[in-house]
Amino acid sequence: MSTVVQKYGGTSVSTIDKIKFIAKLLAKRKKAGDNLVVVVSAMGNTTDKLIELANNVSTNPSKRELDMLLSTGEQITSALLAMTLKDIGYDAIALTGFQAGIKTEDKHTRASILDIEINKVKNHLKEDKIVIVAGFQGIDKNGNITTLGRGGSDTTAVALAAKLNCPCEIYTDVEGIYGVDPKIYPNAKKLDYISYDEMLEMASLGAKVIETRAVELASKYKVPIYIALNTGSVSGTYIKELDESMEEKVITGLTTSDDDLMVTINNVLYDIKNICYIFNRLAEMDINIDMISQTAPIYGYVNISFTAPKDSKNLILKLVDELKAKMKDIEIDIQENITKISVVGLGMRTQSGVAAKLFKIFSDNNIQFKQVTTSEIRISYTINTKDKEKAVFKIAEEFNI
Amino acid sequence: MSTVVQKYGGTSVSTIDKIKFIAKLLAKRKKAGDNLVVVVSAMGNTTDKLIELANNVSTNPSKRELDMLLSTGEQITSALLAMTLKDIGYDAIALTGFQAGIKTEDKHTRASILDIEINKVKNHLKEDKIVIVAGFQGIDKNGNITTLGRGGSDTTAVALAAKLNCPCEIYTDVEGIYGVDPKIYPNAKKLDYISYDEMLEMASLGAKVIETRAVELASKYKVPIYIALNTGSVSGTYIKELDESMEEKVITGLTTSDDDLMVTINNVLYDIKNICYIFNRLAEMDINIDMISQTAPIYGYVNISFTAPKDSKNLILKLVDELKAKMKDIEIDIQENITKISVVGLGMRTQSGVAAKLFKIFSDNNIQFKQVTTSEIRISYTINTKDKEKAVFKIAEEFNI
Structure with a gap:
């Protein structure tokens, strides 16, 4: 009998009817002989509603209490799913994070899992129960409830699979991983498999199907992940180590993101202290920057560009005032209508x-790009958002994504 | 510095505005120098909504998972109240049942508290924190979440007060305990104090201000309870041991209940086995009966009457069929329009x-009663519901309740 960890996200359990549907799928799988550990998220938009409650009592809600509040969402789903399974004659047990032995750092709203006392889950599996675990949560060494941050249920599922040394199946409302977003490029092809490394580059760049931390964890412990539609009716995508049976594509995927703005600071006096100051202040203000580029110094001055999330705009404007007061000559430009477009593929490592x-595609189609950065398996550009569709179509066609 | 346990029920914390209001009251009290432990219920009708969810997935929801589900209601309120206090500058910490060290039997949906590891709460009080405890819940020896049944938050509050050796204040949406329900008798007088024993008789008979188990616990550990309106603006009622400073009234209160029906079984062959069989079956079917009366045998037959909750009517009808099959001669009558009316007073012990x-009041006003039962400090009658108002007015006037 093999063991598998499954994870169902918020949209898969958003209504009682959906929970009943999932219970039937689980029953079928259990009947086929598998040991099941099932990680669930909060129902639909429950987490957002709870956050709204918190924001109504405090502009800066206590993080410890926020975790206590948010963890109830997954607790509710897990209890309901276990009830449903028992109702249709399958023994099941619902466990909160602490009951499942999920130990985390003593850090709130985005704790990392330190360890799992996996015997708690194993003992219930031995009793032939379907074990339902509330995702996204754990407990710290002082007995405080912690949460793992948005998408934390993916991490819970992969961590349990790593400890149980079994595969992990993530069921969601998309059919799997596509090489490019089908909403932008209708001819997009679903991938049968993708390597951990490629998925990591794609996940962090906007293909929001699975939480990046979960892929990192899966990569570290070699947990094979299968991502598929929550109806179980269509074949999905495997995320696993690249083996020889897989054809190595040059470009596996293409992602775009409109979530960033681009900041350019012109005429910075070329002094390492100045540049260091800017990036230090960005770090201190917890602004998550990306796509840094700097021109070579001309007449003792350099221009610096970077992208940052649009929701940190207010912080950036604050920093702009601060910088202008400190560095007289600088000029600052903030562009909001930009898109980050990235192509990802293990093949890039070996194929030049x-x-x-x-560059030829951009040139042939008259698409201006503002910045370019590269990693071993990724090339990213910032372009004007108006050129996004054209760029996606031309690249996807050219590389058959 | 004195310590006090306060409890706020569901109607007192039903909205964000009400939670903010309670937080201000607590802040004022804390500023005045008191150590505060605050037990909260689920917001408004949250518990009912959760029960509805459970009933939607199962006609007979797993009790273990039901407890896990329902406990989230109080967890949410406690987190929100602690956040609110911190927001207005008062250090606070929210604790679930298990975090507050509340150990219960391993029995679901109506567990009793076995013990409280009170040092957990004491340590937070030492750090000068307002300790917010999720009411109604605990944890059993196997780490399962349990609940204490409806009204369990009262029990949580009194149990904490008993362990902390301090008084308990229960804030609610009524001004205190009345000798008779003001909805029925507008001239009803609020009591300044009532003894534990009187309160126990009144609570179990329908004055649904405080959970009976909580009063029992308070009586056992001599915890003084103060029940008052959640605005803190009107003086309430003390429930405590009767001391000599209190004037002993003959009749402290009068309660009525329309929740029962009356079953009469006529022509039961007078054989102890027959009668025993009937009451055994009632117990086996978990029908909670009350007000048992039996006529003296005439020609070898007796008539038996008892009251039972209206919601057990289906079970009773099932039993009726069973009894008719077994005892040929019997006739069964079920009356639903009956009211139980009880007068309670410690003074009855000494005053005849x-x-x-x-009896004179009933006779003078032509009120028929069907059954009468007495205890040391209580006399109860069943009457036709149509006579309820008349009976309440006449008795309340006569005894100045």
Whole structure:
């Protein structure tokens, strides 16, 4: 009998009818002989509603109490799913994070899992129960309830699979991982498999199907992940280590993100202290920057550009005032209508010419790019948002994504 | 510095505005120098909504998972109240049942508290925190979440007060305990104090201001209870041991209940086995009966009457069929329009004539009663519901309740 960890996200359990549907799928799978550990998220938009309650009592809610509040969402789903299974004749037990032995750092709203006392889950599996675990939560060494941050249920599922040394199946409202967002490029092809590394580059760049931390964890412990539609009716995508049976594509996927703005600071006196000051202040203000580029110094001055999340705009405006007071000569430009477009593929490591091919596509189609950064398996550009669709279509066609 | 346990029920914390209001009251009290432990219920009708969810997935929801589900209601309120206090500058900490060290039997939906590891709460008080405890819940020896049944938050509050050796204040949406329900008798007088024993008789008979188990616990550990309006603006009622400073009234209160029906079984062959069988079956079917009366045998037959909750009517009808099959001669009558009316008073122990006075009131006003039962400090009658108002007015006037 094999063991599998499954995870169902918020949209998969958003109504009582959906919970009943999932229970039937689980019953079928259990009947087929599998040991099941099932991680669930909060129902639909429950977490958002709870956050709204918190924001109504405090502009800066206590994080410890926020975790206590938010963890109830998953607790409710897990209790309801276990009840439903028992109602249709399958023994099940619902466990909160602490009952499932999920130990985390003593850090609130985005704690990391330190360890799982996996015997708690194993003992219930031995009793032939379907074990339902409230995702997204754990307990710290002082007995405080912690949460793992948005998408934390993915991490819960992968961590349990790592401890149980079994595969992890993540059921969601999409059919799997696509090489490019089908909403932008209708001819997009679903991938049968993708390597951990490629998925990591794609996840952090906007393909919001699975939490990046969960993929990192899966990669570390070699947990094979299967992502598929929550109806179980269509084949999905495997995320696993690349093996020889997989054809190595040059470009596996293409992602875009409109979530960032681009800040350019012109005429910064070329002094390492100045540049260091800017990036230090950004870090101190907890502004998560990306796509840093700097021109070579001309007449003792440099221009610096970086992208940052649009929701940190107010913080950036504050910093702009601060910088202007400190560095007289600088000029600051903030562009909001930009899109980050990235192509990802393990093949880039061994096959050259991808960058050249991309530059040619941009040039042939008259698409201006503002910045370019590269990693071993990724090339990213910032372009004007108005050019996004054209760029996606041309690249996807050219690389058959 | 004195310590006090306060409890706020569901109607007192039903909205964010009400939670903010309670937080201000607590802040004022804390500023005045008191150590505060605050037990909260679920917001408004949250518990009912959760029960509805459970009933939607199962006709007979797993009790273990039901407890896990329902406990989230109080967890949410406690987190929100602690956040609110911190927001207005008062250090506070929210604790679930298990975090507050509340150990219960391993029995679901109506567990009793076995013990409280009170040092957990004491340590937070030492740190000068307002300790907010999620009411109604605890944890059993196997780490399962349990609940204490409806009204369990009162029990949580009194149990904490007993362990902390301090008084308990229960804030609610009524101004205190009345000798008779003001909705029925507008001239009803609020009591300044009432003894534990009187309160126990009144609570179990329908004055649904405080959970009976909580009063029992308070009586056992001599915890003084103060019940008052949640605005703190009107003086309430003390429930405590009767001391010599209190004037002993003959009749402290009068309660009525329309929740029962009366079953009469006529022509039961007078054989102890027959009668025993009937009451055994009632117990086996978990029908909570009250007001048992039996006529003296005539020609070898007796008539038996008892009252039972109206919601057990279906079970009773099932039993009726069973009894008719077994005992050929019997006739069964079920009356639903009956009211149980009870007068309660410690004074009855020493002063005679209360029963006589009551019989005279019934007689003078042409009120038929069907059954009468007495205890040391209580006399109860079943009457037709149509006579309820008349009976209440006449008795309340006569005894100045």
